[in-house]
Amino acid sequence: MKVISVCNVSKQFKTPKKFPGFKGALKGLFTREYTVKNAVSNISFDIEEGEIVGYLGANGAGKSTTIKMMTGILTPSSGTISIDGIVPYEKREKNAMNIGVVFGQRTQLWWDIPLNETYTLLKNMYDIPEDAYRERFEFLDGVLGLHEFIMQPVRTLSLGQRMKADLAAALIHNPKVVFLDEPTIGLDVVVKEKVREAIREINRRYNTTFILTTHDLHDIEELSTRIIVIDKGVKCYDGSMENLKSQYGYLSTITVRIQDFAAVSEDAVKAVFDGMKHSSEFNVKKTEDSFVITFNKQFCTVSDIMQRLFASFSVADFVVQETGIEDIVKKIYLEAGER
Numbered sequence: 378m379k380v381i382s383v384c385n386v387s388k389q390f391k392t393p394k395k396f397p398g399f400k401g402a403l404k405g406l407f408t409r410e411y412t413v414k415n416a417v418s419n420i421s422f423d424i425e426e427g428e429i430v431g432y433l434g435a436n437g438a439g440k441s442t443t444i445k446m447m448t449g450i451l452t453p454s455s456g457t458i459s460i461d462g463i464v465p466y467e468k469r470e471k472n473a474m475n476i477g478v479v480f481g482q483r484t485q486l487w488w489d490i491p492l493n494e495t496y497t498l499l500k501n502m503y504d505i506p507e508d509a510y511r512e513r514f515e516f517l518d519g520v521l522g523l524h525e526f527i528m529q530p531v532r533t534l535s536l537g538q539r540m541k542a543d544l545a546a547a548l549i550h551n552p553k554v555v556f557l558d559e560p561t562i563g564l565d566v567v568v569k570e571k572v573r574e575a576i577r578e579i580n581r582r583y584n585t586t587f588i589l590t591t592h593d594l595h596d597i598e599e600l601s602t603r604i605i606v607i608d609k610g611v612k613c614y615d616g617s618m619e620n621l622k623s624q625y626g627y628l629s630t631i632t633v634r635i636q637d638f639a640a641v642s643e644d645a646v647k648a649v650f651d652g653m654k655h656s657s658e659f660n661v662k663k664t665e666d667s668f669v670i671t672f673n674k675q676f677c678t679v680s681d682i683m684q685r686l687f688a689s690f691s692v693a694d695f696v697v698q699e700t701g702i703e704d705i706v707k708k709i710y711l712e713a714g715e716r
């Protein structure tokens with residue numbers, strides 16, 4: 378079932394033109410000249426219930442602007458959005474009952490109130506029945522360990538604790554759709570993993586739909602099955618992780634050290650792969666102390682390659698590395714920049 382529909386959405390920001398100096402400041406008071414910024418340009422996508430979608434883009438690409446329109450904080454300049462049948466910027470409160478939001482850069486929680494009271498307030502705000510609330514809270518506490526700091530006012534929480542608290546607050550009313558804008562920003566690896574675990578677990582158990590923006594591509598690699606990439610407000614990729622990898626070349630490398638390294642030429646190593654099935658990206662390069670073999674996993678495997686090497690050389694050591702999604706996304710940004 379489709380829960381999110383974004384159709385030809387654009388957002389322009391008008392900011393008053395600035396003129397330099399004191400005279401300029403005076404001039405600015407009396408003229409109405411604006412610069413127009415196209416933050417989001419004609420974006421469309423649909424999202425099915427239960428999907429975890431990674432929303433990627435460089436700084437200033439328009440990610441937060443899109444999320445703000447989907448949560449009803451901003452109204453699109455043109456186009457339409459529907460979240461579970463509700464137009465968020467027209468029925469903001471009704472929409473709020475269905476969604477959860479975390480802006481990693483800024484807490485949504487009341488600064489001076491102890492966390493336990495915060496959740497009680499949310500329970501009343503969302504009108505959550507006692508039993509449902511209890512079950513939900515226990516579940517979230519189990520995944521996120523909220524009891525460790527539940528009595529503290531929010532302002533005294535560490536960044537990691539605060540993020541866990543924020544995430545729990547966004548999920549307490551069992552929303553259908555959850556928007557996470559940089560949910561792991563500034564967290565250490567252990568807390569990051571906890572946050573990801575919570576997202577995965579909630580998604581599995583309640584079929585909750587997630588859209589998350591992040592600059593940490595491990596988040597995406599571990600959570601999302603689908604990614605949408607925007608660049609300068611324009612959508613430039615929408616599809617599966619797998620497709621992205623094959624479309625933009627998902628290459629791996631094996632770095633091999635062999636005995637009698639100096640005596641072995643690049644051509645000699647290349648020769649052992651004669652007749653092996655591989656793609657045009659296949660490459661062997663001799664570096665200072667090893668051979669680096671680049672290959673596409675869709676055409677041959679690590680064991681295909683290693684068997685041939687073992688048969689011809691005395692291999693001392695080897696390391697396999699996969700091209701991360703970082704490299705692929707960089708490539709998309711570069712290509713989008715050339716348009």
Ligand SMILES: Nc1ncnc2c1ncn2[C@@H]1O[C@H](COP(=O)(O)OP(=O)(O)OP(=O)(O)O)[C@@H](O)[C@H]1O
Pocket residue numbers: 390391392414415416434435436437438439440441442443
């Ligand atoms: N309220 C606003 N008024 C004017 N310009 C804005 C406003 N909000 C955002 N912008 C501009 O719109 C563009 C997109 O901003 P947005 O915050 O959506 O980017 P982002 O993809 O979330 O970037 P980041 O990764 O840095 O968070 C930027 O150029 C930004 O300066």
Ligand SMILES: [Mg+2]
Pocket residue numbers: 440441442558
């Ligand atoms: Mg942002």
